[in-house]
Structure formats: C-alpha cells, structure tokens
Amino acid sequence: MKNILLFFILFSSSVLANTHQHNSQSTHKAHSYVGFHGMALILAGDKILASHLPLYAPPHDYQIVYEVTTNNTNLKKIKSVLKKAANEQRLITILPAKFDLNLLINKKTPTLNITVFNGHFERGGKELFTTKLTFKNPLYVEKVTTDKAQKNAFSLVKLTEQQGLIIHKIQSKPSYDSLSLVPLTKGEYNGELKCNTAINTALKSKLEACFKSVPSYLETKDLSVN
Structure with missing residues (x-):
C-alpha cells in the first residue's frame, strides 16, 4: 500500500513539473522579441553608438545602448554622415x-545587416546605404517599466575618461527617450544628474539647460500616453 501511495505522489509531481515547464515555455513564446528593431545612431567622440527605439510594450520594451562598429570603409562613411547630421x-x-x-538584452555581440536612414526610418527617412554592424560593447540595457512614480530619473554611462552619456530612464507614462553627451573630468561628472522636465515643446531646451548640451537624441511621439 505504501509503495502504491509513493508511486502516485511521484507521478503527480512529475505531471505538475511538466505542466509548469510547458506553461513557462508558452509564456516565453508569447513574449518573443524577434522582430524589426529600429535604432538611432549618434557619434560620441570616436565611438558610434546605437540606441534601440523603445516602446512601452514587447517586443520593444527595452532601452538598449551599444557601441557598434563595422569595416573601415563603411566606418568612415557612417562617421561622416553622423558628423554632418x-x-x-x-x-x-x-x-x-x-x-x-x-x-542584445543578454548582452551578446552579434553582427547584423542594417540599412542607414537620413531621418526616422518610419517617418519619411531617406534610405542612404546598407552595411553590417557589429554590436561590440553593451553600454546600457534596461527594461522599460511604467509602474514607478519617479518620472525624471537619469543614468550616466562613462564612455571615456573625458565623456559620458546621460540617458533618461523611461518609468511612467507619458515619457520620453533622450541621450545627452556630457564632459567628464577624470571619469567624473561635475554636474547634477537630474532635470525637472515637462513633456512639451520646451523639453529640448530644458534638457540643454540642465546638462549644458543639446540632446543628441530626443523622442516623445512614440512614448505619449496610449
């Protein structure tokens, strides 16, 4: 009798474990991140940075900034385009x-086929050329969260001893995505990592006043309340 009871306990545990595993796999598939992921490119000194264009919902609910590179010919071409822009x-x-x-979420270093656009690729941007980019160095990877009350939080990423990147953390709706390059002194930022901003036409000027630098990238339209 004891053996029979033990058999049923073990059998039930196995069924529950398999069910949990199946549900976990189904949940993972339901949140697939396979898709077309547009990015903004900016020039930071001698580095080229690619910033994923985030949205509130999967598969785009991540703020991701990478240093990227490519072969010498196209590297010069991209840098020239970015300097002019x-x-x-x-x-x-x-x-x-x-x-x-x-x-990218798991900080891998893939090489991807990409198309470069003058302007926003979804808003009338003009296709310039295609190339391959290697995502060589993850600088910032954060999931977009909308359940936190703090609306004006910023993160600083040190790019070199002389330059840093200030990123606005998307935490609640409505929000915005911004990248500001700032000078560092021996790897340290001497300013304040805060800016009381409202999402309006003066946002760009306010960020410039706070960080003494025109934002290299600023997006509000995709992050308005939906």
Missing part, C-alpha cells in the same frame, strides 16, 4: 534585418 541637428536611424532582441 550632428552639426545640422538631424536624426540618423538604422533598421536591422529581422532579429531577436534577446541577443
């Missing part, structure tokens, strides 16, 4: 071929 305060975006964003 920065001087004219224009946006340069890229659209990689369909891929799994989990590669």
Whole structure:
C-alpha cells in the first residue's frame, strides 16, 4: 500500500513539473522579441553608438545602448554622415534585418545587416546605404517599466575618461527617450544628474539647460500616453 501511495505522489509531481515547464515555455513564446528593431545612431567622440527605439510594450520594451562598429570603409562613411547630421541637428536611424532582441538584452555581440536612414526610418527617412554592424560593447540595457512614480530619473554611462552619456530612464507614462553627451573630468561628472522636465515643446531646451548640451537624441511621439 505504501509503495502504491509513493508511486502516485511521484507521478503527480512529475505531471505538475511538466505542466509548469510547458506553461513557462508558452509564456516565453508569447513574449518573443524577434522582430524589426529600429535604432538611432549618434557619434560620441570616436565611438558610434546605437540606441534601440523603445516602446512601452514587447517586443520593444527595452532601452538598449551599444557601441557598434563595422569595416573601415563603411566606418568612415557612417562617421561622416553622423558628423554632418550632428552639426545640422538631424536624426540618423538604422533598421536591422529581422532579429531577436534577446541577443542584445543578454548582452551578446552579434553582427547584423542594417540599412542607414537620413531621418526616422518610419517617418519619411531617406534610405542612404546598407552595411553590417557589429554590436561590440553593451553600454546600457534596461527594461522599460511604467509602474514607478519617479518620472525624471537619469543614468550616466562613462564612455571615456573625458565623456559620458546621460540617458533618461523611461518609468511612467507619458515619457520620453533622450541621450545627452556630457564632459567628464577624470571619469567624473561635475554636474547634477537630474532635470525637472515637462513633456512639451520646451523639453529640448530644458534638457540643454540642465546638462549644458543639446540632446543628441530626443523622442516623445512614440512614448505619449496610449
């Protein structure tokens, strides 16, 4: 009798474990991050940075910034495009071929086929050229959360001893995505890592006043309340 009872206990445990595993796999598949993930490109000194264009919902609910590189010929080409765009305060975006964003979420270093656009690739941007980009160094990977009350939180990423990148953390709706390059002194930022901002037409000027630098990238439209 004891043996029979033990058999049923073990059998039930096995069924429950398999059911849990199946449910976990189904949940994972339901939150697939395979798709087309547009990004903004900016030039930071001698580095090229790619910033994933985040949204509130999967498969785009991650703020991700990587240092990227490519072969010498296209590296010079991209840097030239970015320098000109920065001087004219224009946006340069890229659209990689369909891929799994989990590669970047898990801080892997893939090489992806990408198309470079003058302007926003979804808002009338002009296709410039195609190339391959290697995502060589993860600088910032954070999941977008909308359940935190603090609306104006910023993170500082040290790029070199002389330059840092300030990123606005998306925490509640409505919000915005911004990247500001700031000078560092021996790897330290001498300013304040805060800015009381409202999402309006003066946002860009307010960020510039706070960080003494025109934002290299600023997006509000995709992060308005939906």
